[in-house]
Amino acid sequence: MTANCSATWYDGRTALGREVTLTDEGASLTVSGEGIELSYRLEDLRIDPRLGSVRRMLRCPDGATAETSADLFLDELLRRQGKGGFFRRVHRWESSLGRALAALVLTLLAAYCFVSYGVPFLAAKAAFALPPATEELMGRETLQVLDRLVLKPSKLPAERRRELRRLFSSMAVRYPERAGWSIEFRSGEAVGANAFALPSGIVIVTDKLVQLARNDHEIAGVLAHEIGHVNYRHALRHLLQNSATALLVATLTGDISSISSVAATMPTVLIAARYSRSFEREADDAAVVYLKGEGIPVQVYAEMLARLDADHWQERENVPRFGELLDSHPLMLERVNRVMENAR
Template structure:
């Protein structure tokens, strides 16, 4: 068998040694004139430092002596070595460590996916119940103040009376009504929302657009449903949870990855919230029935809103992306519902509509 020269570092000092290298039946024999056999590296123990490249010398180490280095420059000799130790020349997924790393990455992605898909939504309700109601109320109040920054909360005497009459009527059937703080804010937007700690905000714009007190009662019942299920707190926990996983994924701050993480998180949140809206719808319908009120009013309210601005509520894509269930679905559910007694008498309804005056 042919012998070639190689450069050798023994792993104990930085000295460079020129050595003679020979391939024998089961390994590399490294000898130095005068010192005899320095090392014998079995083929199975060999490891390439850099991926082998035709133009560069082959750099090797051995598992038994991982600090030692051997550099071989003779291409014909390297070719002979390839036949004896083909594992040095594997590329890509053929290498066991590359396959193991791919496995680690796939497993991590699966664990993260499972945690996002099942863990966060399932854990948010029990976690929300763990939070003391008083904390939640303080937080909700602070949150409401920040949200309504600049907008007045309306408090005309007759209007406030009508509002509490409405919410008392809705919760009269409940053995343990949730703590509720319902206010009307002087904003023209048509909206209402529930915040942590039983804070419900109705915007004046919604009162203006509603055609009867029944519709406002339906909206309020829906929001009480959110409060009952502690949806706002669950939502806060979900946002925090998704943020946590997004951070885990995109710690290295490449702008594109971060953007993808944010968009993905938003879509996930929207799908969570559609499920919450259905729960709140169901709970609200139940409240209305028990209070003897019309259960069709919510769908009616949305239907005439949609008729006024057909692009806002209708389209399939918008319906999918928006946080509420598609209107068609709500109307379909409401079709089976019947009318009930009026929620407020005409005078009280008038007072509620003018609560901001």
């Protein structure tokens, strides 16, 4: 054991440092130097852990400190205090290139797992805990913003809108939480042929989508897909997954009202973001389940998806799109193939 070491002493009253010797006396530590002769109980000392090659501080109860690079001496004091084991292991890891690289890989792996699995899990938990009144308010405000920015009143005949509302109501009745769910019709060049769901259960269908469909079975498939988004809270979960601070506050403290602080970004989420593959698959599966239950060939939905995608690509060449507004259906061929496989 190293019995003593040299150090720079600061008395806590002035910035002047003086050279001293620290001596381990077993249960106490003595500090000796020119005009200095002090003793402290070992249990009263606070000793900084190792940090690379940085000189460490030994802190005394009267505010004085000693600065030294005698790591072994300080490590022994920490050991006898019953402290420092964790930091000694950390220092060994950071002193070894191989261990440091391994720690980096483990850190990156942990971050990847948290982002890929932890964040979606927390987002789902928070989304389903959101009070219905808050969700309804978010839906109404989002629709108002979209109406101001990119949507226009529908030009569909009133009778046609009534027919599609009856179709939507017959589909939504399957869900016990359907109170407040509704279908809205809008037009707008920036949107094109599209349908999308707001958090409160408002499903927006554009005039061009209705015109693009060859029959109501195709529209029913699209509506079932959007109802799947509503039922699984996809819009809200997507918002939360991209708002980490609000998500952590909501799930760790139970303060669900903190989500309201990011609710204003919902229109941007719907306009600029793309749903993840898993969200689209869940919504597609909901559409397939509905169509099979009604005895409607699933192929009509697959054909509608392909036709929508072709229309979107054509519009990209001819019409400027508002941040590729609501074009939230990537890799359409993969989705069409999967829908057809599930139809068997």
